[in-house]
Amino acid sequence: MPAAPLPQNEIEDRLSDLPGWTLEGDRIACTYRLPSHFAAAGLTVHVAQIQDELDHHSDLTLGYNTVALSVNSHDAGGKVTEKDITLATRVAAVAPGHGAK
Template sequence: MSDQPLTEGEIDLALSDLPGWSHANDRLERTWTFPGHLQALAAATGVGLLSERRDHHADLTVNYDKLRVSVTSHSAGDKVSAKDTDLARAVSDLLG
C-alpha cells in the first residue's frame, strides 16, 4: 500500500465511507464511548493488536470510558495516506 499523502479530495471521498471519522491537522480521528473504563482499555488493546498485524500504528488515548483513535503516516511526512484510511476502516470494523 502506498505511503504517498492523499489529496484533500481523496481524503473526503474516503471519509464519505467512514462514519464518525474526521480529518484535521493531517490526521483522521474518531472517538468511541464505552460502558466503562475496562471496555475502553480492552478496545485500545484490540486496536493495538490490529495495528501490529498491519505494521501501521494508531495513536490511542483512553480517558475513562472513551477511546480516541488518531491516525497519520510518519512515512508520508506525517500526512494522511491510504494506510490511514485502510486502518480507520479496519478499526471501525472492529469497534463498530
C-alpha cells in the first residue's frame, strides 16, 4: 500500500522540530556542515545505515565537509510522506554526534 502524502502545513509543522530541514518543492532537504571530510564521510555512512534500516533512501551527497540530503516518496507520487519525516528525524538525531552544524 503506497504511503499517503502529507499536507504542506503538516510538513512545515513537523520540520519546525528539525533544525536545518526545509521543504523544497515536493522534497524535504538539509545540508549539514561538518568539521572535516572524514567527519562528513562518517555521517554519510551512518545515514546510509539508517536508510537501509528504514528501507527508505534519500538523495545523499558527500562534499568536502558537507553532507546534503533530499527526500520524497516515490510510491506517493514524489510527495513528502511520514516515511520522509521519520528519515529526517533519525538523521537529525545522529548528525550532532558527528559534529554536524
